[in-house]
Amino acid sequence: MIEFRHVTKRFPGGTVAVEDFSLVLPSRKTTVFAGSSGSGKTTLLRMINRMVDPTEGSIEIDGVDVATVDPVKLRRSIGYVMQSSGLLPHRTVVDNVATVPLLRRVPRRQARTDALALLDTVGLDRALADRYPSQLSGGQQQRVGVARGLAVDPNILLMDEPFGAVDPIVRSELQQELLRLKRELHKTIVFVTHDVEEAFLLGDQVVILREGGRVAQVGSPAEILARPADDFVARFVGADRGRRALHVVTQDGAELLMDSEGRVAGVLGHGKPGTGEQPR
Ligand SMILES: Nc1ncnc2c1ncn2[C@@H]1O[C@H](COP(=O)(O)OP(=O)(O)OP(=O)(O)O)[C@@H](O)[C@H]1O
Numbered sequence: 001m002i003e004f005r006h007v008t009k010r011f012p013g014g015t016v017a018v019e020d021f022s023l024v025l026p027s028r029k030t031t032v033f034a035g036s037s038g039s040g041k042t043t044l045l046r047m048i049n050r051m052v053d054p055t056e057g058s059i060e061i062d063g064v065d066v067a068t069v070d071p072v073k074l075r076r077s078i079g080y081v082m083q084s085s086g087l088l089p090h091r092t093v094v095d096n097v098a099t100v101p102l103l104r105r106v107p108r109r110q111a112r113t114d115a116l117a118l119l120d121t122v123g124l125d126r127a128l129a130d131r132y133p134s135q136l137s138g139g140q141q142q143r144v145g146v147a148r149g150l151a152v153d154p155n156i157l158l159m160d161e162p163f164g165a166v167d168p169i170v171r172s173e174l175q176q177e178l179l180r181l182k183r184e185l186h187k188t189i190v191f192v193t194h195d196v197e198e199a200f201l202l203g204d205q206v207v208i209l210r211e212g213g214r215v216a217q218v219g220s221p222a223e224i225l226a227r228p229a230d231d232f233v234a235r236f237v238g239a240d241r242g243r244r245a246l247h248v249v250t251q252d253g254a255e256l257l258m259d260s261e262g263r264v265a266g267v268l269g270h271g272k273p274g275t276g277e278q279p280r
Contacts, residue, residue: 001027002048002156002188007057009043009213017043018213020057025205027062027155030182030189032203034196034236040213041192045158048190049078061156076100079149079157079187083164087133087144093119094129097147104152118147121185123177139170143177150185159191163198175201179267196237200225200246200257208233222248222255 002025009018018040025031033041046052047059050071059066066074087096097115102108119126122143133141142162149157163171175198182189182202193199199206200221208216208224210232217229225248228234238246249256256264 001025001062002190003060004044004047005058005060007044007047007054007059007213009040009047009052010055016212018047018054021213021215022057023207023215023218025188025190027188028186029204030191030202031205031207032191032193032199033207033209034193034199034203035209035216036194036211036236039209039211041194041209042160044209044213045160045190045192048156048158049075049080051075076104076152077154079152079154081142081145081149081157081159081162083161087141087148089133092130092132093124093136093144096133096144097151099148100152115147115151118150119144121150121181122147137170138166139174142166142174146178146181150181154187156188156190159189161192161194164193164195171198178202197246197257197259200237208236221257 004021004023004025007018007021008016010016021040021044023031033044035041043052047054048061048066050066050069053067087093088099091099094112094115097118098106098108098111101111101114106114116126116129119129124140124143124147128136128140133144136144142165145162146159149159163174166174178189179202181187189202191199191202193202203221205218206221206224207218210216216236217224217233224233225237225246228237247258249258254267256267258264
């Protein structure tokens, strides 16, 4: 598990991106940080792998303070996927996926074999392996980014708005793929998004953030949708607008996330029969 203990991040210049943030992120679950621009989501994520160090407080992974771990070693043991896939333009797809294993001195042939298997994992045709990133669609590039994030077989996968730059149809496909990966791989995933529907679809635990990384509400999608903690959360989840009007229904023991037109937007992964809310 990942634990934030009273974490504050003050950037030079005085911006307090995160203030006194404490939270446990359970192992093998997906925690989503959701909030509007500037609420500190990316800063929270980057403090886990020490791309950013906190000003105060600590972050522990399975009881070990990350401040005591060499940052390069830490970063090579945690998967990281970002919005712009971050692929190296002059390297082929397979070499991009194998980048970190090669840095960790995995033999080249083995790294290539593993990388090809990872293309299967993320639903990419192996025929694309020797293309360059510019020869792929945006959605394909993001899949390569996810494969690269998985290449060190990390326990933890950090994902910073990974599907933010693709069109809605591809975005939906990528979300479904991630749900499949969640079921198959059982990683601890920390996912950042400003899209509340994406947060509820993917998160086991959703953290709604106000400015300064202040927690407005933490809970399962069903809990937050059923009982928004305050007006801020209600506005954020769209409960007062009726526009999105996401709601949860229980059907045959599964919790389904429904949109305002009664279409199934997704299946929540942790449903217990009888705990879902009826449509509002
Ligand atoms: N390196 C930095 N130096 C100074 N201020 C920073 C730095 N990085 C982030 N900030 C500030 O910290 C605050 C939180 O930024 P952060 O990127 O964590 O927010 P976010 O919720 O991820 O936003 P977005 O959705 O726009 O990416 C913002 O006010 C931002 O301007």
